[in-house]
Amino acid sequence: MVVNKQSSYSTLPSFNNAKSRTTLHCFNQVWILPCFLTFLIAIASTYTLLFPNIHKILHLTPTVPPHCNVFDGQWVEDNSSTYPIYNSTDCPFAERGFSCLENGRKDTAYINWRWKPKQCDIPRFEAGKALEMLRGKRVVIVGDSLSRTQWESWVCMLMEGVENKESVYEINGSNITKTIRHLGVRFRDHNISVDFYRSVFLMKKDYKVPAGAPNNVRMTVRLDEVDDIRDQWVDSDVLVFNTGGWWTENRLFNEMRCFFQIGDSLVMGMSVIDGYKMALNTWADWAEANINPNRTAVFFRTIESTHWRGPNQCDVSREPLKETNGREKSEKSDIIIEVLRKRMKRVPVRVMHLTAMGSYRSDAHVGNWGDNPGMQDCGHWCLPGLPDIWNQIIFTYFLPTISSFNSHHN
Incomplete structure (x- = not known):
């Protein structure tokens, strides 16, 4: 406000x-x-x-009514020219593993669904306006592969408004890969940086385990210490966080042989949910102490819905589901909302409650059209696709209500 x-x-x-x-x-x-x-x-x-300041008042009026919950709505088919916003084959920053059409997907209906909030409409995305709004700004997206998907979507959406495509480049000359810790794209003509930092837990990982640890402990997640690349996040104008996909008992304890650590002590009996709560509280304390609320707009995405039928098995539908079968709810999403509500006092965090939105979209997953045709994927999303809607909401609903994103027009 x-x-x-x-x-x-x-x-x-x-x-x-x-x-x-x-x-x-x-x-x-x-x-x-x-x-x-x-x-x-x-x-x-x-x-x-x-x-x-009447010109500011008029300009800062939200494009979507402030009473509207943009995350409460339904998917409606939109066969206009609105979607897709970009062609992933024309965007050099779209990872091949998420480019489903490029990987042989024949049905294209999944890219023509528009999210319609119950009480309002989300304005159409205009790349030229988005570029001007972000002129001179730095955007940072932090998290796991779903955050990397959002980062790729963000860059590709902005690319649609760039005339000289060669003026947009990855600052280190890096290829878009799954494991690289930092990727940064520079929009030279608009002085915009869009960075991705891979931090799947948001907490520090330590491969030097405490003395006396059992043989099955290969690494630890420090629940009391935010990731050691945290200082690179704060010098930003937009900061988007997400964590959750790696917080499962099987992935942590069995696959990674990763356990929790607090201080110098290994904590073997703590549940994943309790560890997740403590990590989010640690993140909240760090954010409160280090982020400048007068400059940085902070967002936190809730947990994404998946549509696995079984281990490494999924069915990608041709259109959104009619029923969510409970997928619209997530204990981790509830924890995110509760922790941020209680702990964030100085720094406002805009929660992007996307769980329900994605729960219908069994049609939008990568499925068999990733970079490994022999492996099904009902955890990630095709590009273009669902992550574009997340960014569209930020571009057209949240950022226009924040004064620092209108300073170029005052």
Whole structure:
């Protein structure tokens, strides 16, 4: 919410009295035109005093009504030219593993579904306006492969408004890979940086396990310490976080042989959910102490819905589901919302509650159209596709309500 301090009528008595005397005097004279001009000047002066920031107020009015919950809605088919926003084969920053059409997917209906909130509409994305809004800004997206998908979508969406495509480049000359810790794309002509930092737990991982640890412990997640690349996140204007997909008992304890650590002590009996809660509290304490709320707009995505039928088995449908079968709920999403509500006092965090939104979209997963045709994937999303909607909501709903993203137009 943007608050503009305005002068009240009660603070301007002498000015109001003067205006009244001038008006009465003028109507007793022959010189109607000069007096009428004086009257107009008085009105304009009052308007200026009372509403010095009127252009800002008008510009900062949200494009979506503030009472609207943009995450409460339904998917509607949209066969207009709105979607897809970009062609992944034309975007050099779209990972081949998420480019389903390039990997042989024949049905294209999944890219033509629009998210329709119950109480409002999400404005159409315009790349040119988004580029101008982000001019001179740094965007940082932190998390796992789903965050990398969002980062790729973000870059490809902005690329649609760039005339000179060669002016957009990865700052290190790196290829888009699954394991690289940092990827950064620079939009030279608009002085925009869009960075991705791989941090699947948001916490520090340690391969030097405490002395006396059991032989099955190969590494630890420090529940009391945020990732050691955390300092690279804070110098940003947009900061988007996500963690959750790696927080499962099988992945942590069995596949990775990774256990929890607090201080110098190994914690063997803690559940994944309890570890997740503690990690989010640690993150919240760090964010409160280190992020500048006057500069940085912080977002936190909730858990994504998956549509696995069994171990490494999934069925990708041709259209969104009619029923979610409970997938619209997530214990981890509830934990995210609760922790942020309780712990974030100085730094506002905008929660992107995407769990329900994705629960219908069994049609939007990578399925058999990833970079490994022999492996099904009902955990990630095709590009273009669902992650574009996440970014569209940020571009058209959240950022226009934040004053620092309108400074170029004041």
